[in-house]
Amino acid sequence: MAATNEEERTRTNTFALAPKAEWKKVCLIELLDSAAALVNIVTYHRRQTYFDDDQTRSDVWNAITKTEIRNRFRPVLGRAITDKMLDKCDEQWDAFFEQLDDYYDGEREDKPGVPGYWKDDGKRVLKACIRNDAYTVEWGEHSRIELALGSELKEKYGIPLNQRIRVPIKGNPQYDGHGGRLELVYDRSTESFTAKQPVTFLHDTTRATDSSDEGCVAAVDVGANNFVAVTTTQGHQRVFHARPLFDRFNHYTERIAELQSQLPENADSSQLIEKLYDKRTSHRNHAQDALVRHLARLFSEWGVEAVYVGKLDDVREKHWSATVNEKTDLFWAHGRFRRRMQTVLEEECGVSVEEKSEAGTSSQCPRCDEGTHVSRNGDVFQCGGCGFEGHSDVVGSENFLQSVVDGDVDLTGERPMARPVDSGQNGPERGHRKVPRLEWNDHCWRQRGHATKEEPTNRSTRKGNLASESGTA
Numbered sequence: 001m002a003a004t005n006e007e008e009r010t011r012t013n014t015f016a017l018a019p020k021a022e023w024k025k026v027c028l029i030e031l032l033d034s035a036a037a038l039v040n041i042v043t044y045h046r047r048q049t050y051f052d053d054d055q056t057r058s059d060v061w062n063a064i065t066k067t068e069i070r071n072r073f074r075p076v077l078g079r080a081i082t083d084k085m086l087d088k089c090d091e092q093w094d095a096f097f098e099q100l101d102d103y104y105d106g107e108r109e110d111k112p113g114v115p116g117y118w119k120d121d122g123k124r125v126l127k128a129c130i131r132n133d134a135y136t137v138e139w140g141e142h143s144r145i146e147l148a149l150g151s152e153l154k155e156k157y158g159i160p161l162n163q164r165i166r167v168p169i170k171g172n173p174q175y176d177g178h179g180g181r182l183e184l185v186y187d188r189s190t191e192s193f194t195a196k197q198p199v200t201f202l203h204d205t206t207r208a209t210d211s212s213d214e215g216c217v218a219a220v221d222v223g224a225n226n227f228v229a230v231t232t233t234q235g236h237q238r239v240f241h242a243r244p245l246f247d248r249f250n251h252y253t254e255r256i257a258e259l260q261s262q263l264p265e266n267a268d269s270s271q272l273i274e275k276l277y278d279k280r281t282s283h284r285n286h287a288q289d290a291l292v293r294h295l296a297r298l299f300s301e302w303g304v305e306a307v308y309v310g311k312l313d314d315v316r317e318k319h320w321s322a323t324v325n326e327k328t329d330l331f332w333a334h335g336r337f338r339r340r341m342q343t344v345l346e347e348e349c350g351v352s353v354e355e356k357s358e359a360g361t362s363s364q365c366p367r368c369d370e371g372t373h374v375s376r377n378g379d380v381f382q383c384g385g386c387g388f389e390g391h392s393d394v395v396g397s398e399n400f401l402q403s404v405v406d407g408d409v410d411l412t413g414e415r416p417m418a419r420p421v422d423s424g425q426n427g428p429e430r431g432h433r434k435v436p437r438l439e440w441n442d443h444c445w446r447q448r449g450h451a452t453k454e455e456p457t458n459r460s461t462r463k464g465n466l467a468s469e470s471g472t473a
């Protein structure tokens with residue numbers, strides 16, 4: 001793909017909702033009130049668990065299941081708003097745990113506050129996040145917003161089930177483009193609704209001379225040992241290492257099998273088994289969702305305009321032709337990963353995501369195109385032709401990138417953006433020793449070698465201890 005002279009910019013349109021009918025106003029307030037109630041319920045359960053010293057950090061995440069929340073709130077808020085509110089909660093706790101780690105690592109002076117309730121003066125803060133497929137905005141003679149609501153709320157206010165609530169809007173939109181997650185707030189003192197709509201649009205930089213404004217393309221190799229390896233046309237690279245996560249997933253699977261073997265003859269399952277299944281899935285999903293958000297942040301930072309992801313069939317072919325097993329497939333959940341990529345990157349960041357065949361990308365040397373004398377052994381890739389030694393999955397992403405873009409991408413030269421160096425991660429993959437490698441530390445993806453990897457014993461209050469988890473579940 002040729003680089004363009006355009007780059008993506010995000011700005012925010014702010015406008016007011018001006019419902020004329022009283023019932024619409026009441027309906028919107030009820031919507032916002034329910035959204036805040038959702039946040040407060042999740043916050044309550046997570047806080048209770050957090051302040052209980054016997055509980056681990058993953059117990060905090062699992063203090064209340066998303067299924068429980070969805071069952072309760074989707075009838076009112078609808079699917080899209082419910083899910084966005086859950087994301088919002090996760091973002092708050094992600095940020096909190098990250099700050100907490102920084103605090104314990106001495107990178108931050110003040111201890112961060114535990115996420116609080118959406119309350120002001122004893123009343124709920126009336127605020128909601130609305131996914132971009134749950135609203136439409138139209139500017140013109142009769143400017144208006146249309147919002148998707150849950151079926152219960154529609155029935156209550158007499159809105160036909162196949163329609164959205166339509167509310168006039170006032171304002172002066174500054175930016176035209178692809179709308180992102182809308183934030184809607186009601187101010188009790190002024191009795192007014194305000195909407196903030198982030199908008200992503202293409203900004204022409206033809207006159208700019210800085211070549212870094214050129215469109216950047218990223219190739220995402222879906223790996224076996226690593227969740228993903230990424231290489232971009234501008235030389236950015238990352239590896240997301242998933243082995244500890246995979247081990248934990250297997251640990252759950254084994255514990256479940258053990259419990260199943262102990263069940264009485266007439267029982268199919270038990271509450272504990274169901275709970276372990278739930279935990280296994282939610283751990284995996286949480287890490288996967290955080291990975292997608294992490295990628296979205298990186299891609300936006302790097303100005304990535306298009307993302308290519310390997311096709312599932314190729315991934316299977318590549319890694320597990322002989323050993324495909326249900327456990328591995330379940331853990332990787334590629335279909336889900338790809339859907340999340342699409343949702344977050346395309347709908348919210350305006351970056352295009354395309355599936356492409358990865359066939360052959362793991363059996364070539366990215367430095368000399370040698371295809372016959374190469375070998376892979378776990379994470380280590382070696383080329384007998386030129387002597388290059390690198391990280392298998394990074395090699396995969398480099399080759400994958402070469403196969404999806406027109407013209408050669410030079411990855412052998414200096415990579416000003418590929419950092420950092422000297423973080424104690426000199427693995428055997430010499431050619432890629434400078435590629436940052438990230439690991440899941442139970443709430444975010446962090447660089448390996450970073451101090452958060454080890455959990456010092458005096459940090460019992462960090463909720464980072466996972467060792468006793470399956471025993472207490």
Ligand SMILES: [Zn+2]
Binds near residue numbers: 366367369370383387
């Ligand atoms: Zn070679």
